Amino acid sequence: MDDPKQPTWNVSPSLRRHARELRKKSTEAERLMWGELRDKRLNGFSFKRQVPIGPYIADFACHAKKLVVELDGGQHFSDDGERSDAARTAAIEARGFRVIRFSNHEVMTNRAGVLQSIADVLAARVLTPTLSRKRERERAKRAAKPRSDAGAANDQGDE
Template sequence: MPHRKVPPHLRQNARRMRSAMTEAELKLWNELRAHRLMGLSFRRQMPIGRYIADFACPEHKLIVEVDGSQHADNETYDQARTRFLEGQGWQVIRFWNDDVLNDIDNVCTHILRLVGRGEL
C-alpha cells in the first residue's frame, strides 16, 4: 500500500482524536491494540484521504467505526464518507457504542468473520 503524505491539519486532528477517545472506542481499542485480536494489526484514528477512520486494519483493508447517537443525525455525511472509503478499496463496518460497551465479544467475533479468522 503506497504511503501518502497526510496534510498537517488532518494529522493534528487524528492526534487530538486519539487522546479524546470515547469510552466505547477505548474498550474496542483495548481488544484490538498490540495484535490482541488473533494477530490482526489495527491502527486507531488513521487518516485515509480526507477522513479519519476510527480503527483500520490495512492488511485486510477493513475499517471499524464506532458510532454514538450523533451519527443518527449525520446519516448523509456517513454515507458519503463510506462511499469514498469503499471507493478507495476499504470495507467499512459500523457498531453502535452500546454494542461495543455491552457485547464486545460479538463485536470482535464479527470482525474476525469478516477477515476470515473465524470465531474467538
C-alpha cells in the same frame, strides 16, 4: 474529491494533528475497543486507531485486510448523520477499504459479539496481491488477445 489512488499515508499535517487529538480524546467505547484490537490481539491482525484515510479519519483500520471499523455515537443516527456517514463510507471504500459500523452501545453491551463480527469479516476478506506495473501490462495484453478456436474447443471438454 481526493484522488482515490493517492496513498493513505500522504495526508496534510493538519489532518494528522487532528487524528492525534482524536486519539487523546477517545470515547469510552473507543478505549474499550482499542484495548481489544491493539497489539495484534484479535487473531494476530494489526490495527491502528484514528487513521487518516483521504479527507476522513477512521476510528480503526487494519491495512493488511483493508478493513475500517467505525464506532458510532448517538449523533450518527440522525438523518444528517446517516447521510454524512454514507458519503464517508463511500469515499473510504473508493480507496479499497471495507467499512463496518457498530454503535457505541453495541460495544459497551456486546463486545464479544462485535469482536466476533470483526473477526468474521477479517477471515472472509481475501485480498488479491497487487501486481507490478510490468506484470499488469502483460496480463492486459494476454486478455486482449483473441483466443484461437482450437483453444476454445479444448475448453468445451468431451460431451
